[in-house]
Amino acid sequence: MPDVQTAWICSVCGYVHRGAEPPEVCPVCDASRESFEPLPESATSAEKPEPATAGRAARFVVIGAGSAGMAAVESLRKTAPDAEIVLISHEAELPYYRLNLTRYLAGEIDRPDLFIHPAAWYQQQQIQLLRGTEVAALQLADRAVQLRDGRRLPFDKLLLAAGASPFIPPLPGADRQGVTCLRTVGDADALLQACQAGARCVCIGGGLLGLETAGALARRGAQVTLLEGHGWLLPRQLNERAGQILGEHVGQLGITLCSKAKTREILGAERVRGVLLEDGSTVPADLVVIATGVRANGSLAQQAGLEVKHGVVVNDQLLTSHPDVLAAGDVAEHKGVVYGLWTASQAQGAIAGRNLAGAGEAFTGLPRSSTLKVLGLDAFSVGQIAPAESGGRVLEQELEGRYYRFVFQENRLVGAILLGDLQPMTAAKRAVEEKRDCASVLRSGATAESVVEYLAAAGAANLRSRAAGRSGGSTQPAAKAATPTRRYRCPVCGYVYDEGEAGQGWDGLPHDWACPACGAAKSTFEPLDVDAPAPRRPAFGRVALAHRIFGYVFLALYVVLMWEMVPRLWTYQIELPARTVMHMSLGLAVGVMLLLKISIVRFFKRLDAALVPALGTTLLIGSVVLIGIAVPPAFREALATGHLFTEENRHRVETLLVQTGLDQPASARLASVAMLRAGQQVLRQQCIDCHDLRTVIARPRTPEGWRQTVRRMADLTSQLAPISEEQQWQVTAYLVALSPQLQQSAQRLREQTQRRDDAKQAAESLAEKPADAAPYDAAQAKQVFEAKCSECHGTDEVEQAPPDSEAAARDLVTRMVAEGMTADENELAQIVRYLTETYAKKAASNNSD
Structure with missing residues (x-):
């Protein structure tokens, strides 16, 4: 009797189904029945795998599909095209960059945009992705990974990239409903469901994650309170002044910032209703998000006997205490440092992937850097934020919407802080990594802005020289050998690298090149269609500064004009014509719109993209109309008064x-x-x-x-x-x-007065004479009526209340003359006759019928 098949594996996501037949649809990825393959019993055996030989490809298992794990499998596949790669993820979702969760929460990207690659990519790359799979134990003696569903995966080399888990402080009430954190897509989905407009949200922790989460919730319309235990935000990344600037910006976003606020208890019966602080005050809350840091997921490694301190201890080659096991990312501790940073995870993962294939590459460490990209005010910090006691020097400068701080030690750049302008970020980061000697710029009169210009020039020259060295010492830019129209997009922030604009070919960039906007690794960039339109780049800082200067000059001129004109118009004793009133009203409206635009750009940057384009267009149209109204009268006045001189x-x-x-x-x-x-x-x-x-x-x-x-x-x-x-x-x-x-x-006034007096006399004499019996020309009489009546009346007014007799027609003409109509006696007689024939006789005929 043949054996009954009891296990089936989904070829798309790696889900394992137990039973005699595969399911109709995969419960994890919705793949069809045809996507399932029989899983042999040998897959769950505990046999130790044979060493990789020329007849069998090496088998690599990567635990963790975060930034480090994904960087590892990508670099491993490039280094070892024939290797067997198994990627284990405990989440049911496709791998995604955790950095993008707050952007998804803020509504900047849609849910499908979270994922690094579509499911088909893993099939194309022959990477077996096991989603929703938990690891039970590491059996290092047998070189196997024990899964909770009973399977055991043998390996030749193993990479631990299990990441970290949120640290929940032991606060009373932390287990109540409405208390959560943000670490997974599921957490983000739950927050989106719970965070309705007007909801009271409290974020505990003013670090990078806490800030980005608070900003995302505020953009969703929540009333957000941010609790920070230190005196200013990001005390590990920013100095006090930079932290204060960031705090002021957070307040402008509608977020209530409470510094030196330590949490004592989370209040509520079953569901959270508030947060009690150490000073006895209470912050009302419908939702509490805890963002107080993470802890490395090192329990599996510790149970397996690997050396674990704050994280899994690794050497420069990212090897653990076992020669066939490597670790990278948030789970790894390198030279006493657990970075907990996305850029470090990317770098370690890429190196670990190549080392799995035997490269032996060294990770020499990275300066601790942080990039904040959600709150509108871009912030970047790298290296030391304070100088040493001796031999240190600081250059800092606060400009319009920007703040720079550079820390030097014996003329070498060892740290930098940038707020509001991230253009120098890549150059500053590289200079700190290289501990570049900046003595040439540190002379008398040096400013932080001059350091920015120096870094920009030095960074461009360094990039060209490194690329030339990799291309065999050629002094020609690498872009000459590459197609100048190729472009690559960062999947994290959307930055586009254009070879033609940069003057540097993509292949000539060093492998450790990073996105200048968010620090993403070069390996994560995606090629774009050559014919796709390139996005517009932001204007250079000096151009933007000039734009702001001209804007404020325009505002100053407008204020001066109003200061001079309004008092004169207020005391103007001649009745203003309609054009002047319209001109004044439009001028005031343009001024209000200008102030509103400056306020949005300066204080409410989160509304910038939504309102400023429409407001700027309206302002431009209003200014053009304002000039159009003003110029013709000005010309007429010049012509009218020109004879005076x-x-x-x-x-x-x-x-x-x-x-x-x-x-x-x-x-x-x-x-x-x-x-x-x-x-x-x-x-x-x-x-x-x-x-x-x-x-x-x-x-x-x-x-x-x-x-x-x-x-x-x-x-x-x-x-x-x-x-x-x-x-x-x-x-x-x-x-x-x-x-x-x-x-x-x-x-002219005398002539007009005389005509009116003559018309009044004609009207009085007309009332005393009988109707003229002379021949009546109806067409001519109608023409006279319409021409004269239009001087001060509308003919429709006569239609609304027509005269019903000859006497009524005479009375109507008399009133018209009194209100400004001018005509001689003959014209008045024709008008009376026209009104009588047209309206009065018809009315009499209707009454007789």
Whole structure:
């Protein structure tokens, strides 16, 4: 009787099914029945594997699919194309970068974007991925890994990349509902479900994870309180001033920061309701996220007899105390340091992968660096943040939205802090790693900004020289040998490396090159389609600074204009026309939008991407309309007043001033363009304070009459804004120059008044005469009615309340004349006849019917 098959393995995810038949669908990855393969009983046997020979490929097992484990299998596959690789993950999800969890929580990326590679990639690379699989024990004597489902996986070499687990302090109430942490995709999903808009969230711990989590929850609309036990944020990465700047920025994001706040207890019956602090105060909470650090997952290694301290102890080749077992990432302790940093995990994982295949490469350590990328204010720290007691020097500089701090020891850069500008990050990190001698820049007058420029230039030169060395000593840039259009994207932050723009080929970059934006390893970058459009790069810092300077200059000019114009408009005594009112309203709106835009860019950066583009476009359109409204009237005013300063008019002014008793030189001086403009300003700025200019300029006067008028105005104005004798003559000269225009205006006004008086007399005489029996031309009468009525009325008003008799038509015409309509007696008679024939007779006919 044949043996009954009792185990089946999913070829996609590695899930093992026990039973006589495979399942219809894999419960882990949803793969179909056809994806399952029989699992021979030998797979669970405890036989010690034979050493790898020419007839059998080496078998490598990697425990942990985090950043270190993934970097290891990627570099291992490149180094050993024929090797058998098994990757064990205790999570049911595809491997992902844990660094992206807060970006997913913040809504910056979607859930599918979390995963490093699709499931098909592991099949293509012939990597057996076992998801949702727990390791029970390491049987190092037999070189096998015991799984909880009963399987035992033999290996030739083993890599421990099991990472770390969140450290939950022994707080009373830490086990209540609503208390969680953020370490896995499942944790992020649970937080998204629990964190509704307006929920009160408390984050315990102001480290990197606590800050990013608080920022992500705030972007989701939660009311977030961040508890930090130290005096400022990130005390291990930032000095006090940098921590204060970061704290101010956190407050602008709507996060309540409580420094020197130590937690005593988490309050609540079954579900959390608040956090009790050591000082006795209580912070209300619907959700508590604990981010107080992690601890290495070293229990398996310790049970197997490996040396474990704070982590699994490794040497420079990342070998543990067993010659066939390596460790990398958060689980590893190298020279007394457990890095707990993503960049270190990447570097160790890549080296460990090559060493599994026998490379023997050394990990010499990395300066401790941190990058914060969620809260809008980019922060980076590397190396020492404080100088030693002797031989140390610090250069720090705080600029608009940026902060730099560089620590030197005997002229060598040993540490750096960057806030708000990460462009120097890669160069600074490399300089700290190399302990570069910076004596050439550390001279008298050196500033932090000059160090930034020095690092940028030195970093570019160093990159070119290293690439040239790897290409056989050629002095030509490596990009010349590569296709200049190739581009590669960082899967963590989205940064794109373009060979054409960088002037450096991808293959010529050193293998330890890292993403300049987030520090991701070169091996994680993905090639992009050549034809895909490259994303826009951020402007260089000095260009952005110039943009801000011009913005503030524009704002200053606007404030000055408002300071000068608003008081004048407030006391303006002539009724403002509709165009002027519209101009003023639009100008004020543009100013408000400008202030709002600057406030968003300066204080509310999380709204920058959502509002500033639309607000900037609206501001531009409003400014164009504002200029369009202002320029035509300005041209008209220039044309209207241009004759004031013509030579002919100035000669006339000079002649008339002589008639007032002035001598010829004084009259000639007052008739100059400068003096006329000065008189115009005095009249507009000082005389208007206590005089009605409409009364002053309503009636043109002789030069002597203008002189007497100005003296009376000066007597009344003397208590508020005294007008000197010289200024009185300047105003007199200006009014004399203005007299022809005033005379024309007065003439037009007199003519208009006369026409209105004539129309009123015609209306009165019309009321006393019977209707004209002369022949009636309806078309002509309608034309007269529409032309005259439109001067002060709308014809639709007549349609709404038509006259129902000849008397009513006469009354209507009389009211029209009283309200401004001008017409002679004949035209008024035609209008009355038209209204009678069109409306009154029709109304009478309808009533008789």
